[in-house]
Amino acid sequence: MLVSLNDACTMTSMSRSMLNKYRAEGRFPVAVPLGDRRVAFVRAEIQDWIGQRIAARAAA
Structure with a gap:
């Protein structure tokens, strides 16, 4: 399933500018281009990315 940039921001609690940074x-899952000015992200990839952040915290 795909999620919008705004939804990705909500899922990660990051601002749009931080997510774009x-x-x-190359520190965030690659977007799927949907049109000239529209991208989306694979929900499972974002969830995996969040899980990796949680795991890194536990390992520190």
Whole structure:
């Protein structure tokens, strides 16, 4: 299932600018282009990314 950029921000509790910064740095799942100015993200990839952040916290 795909989620919008705004939904990805909500899921991660990150601002749009921070999420875009992470994307530019390759630190966030790659977006799926839907049109000239529209992207979405794979929900499972975002959930995995969140899980990795949680696991990293537990390992620290």
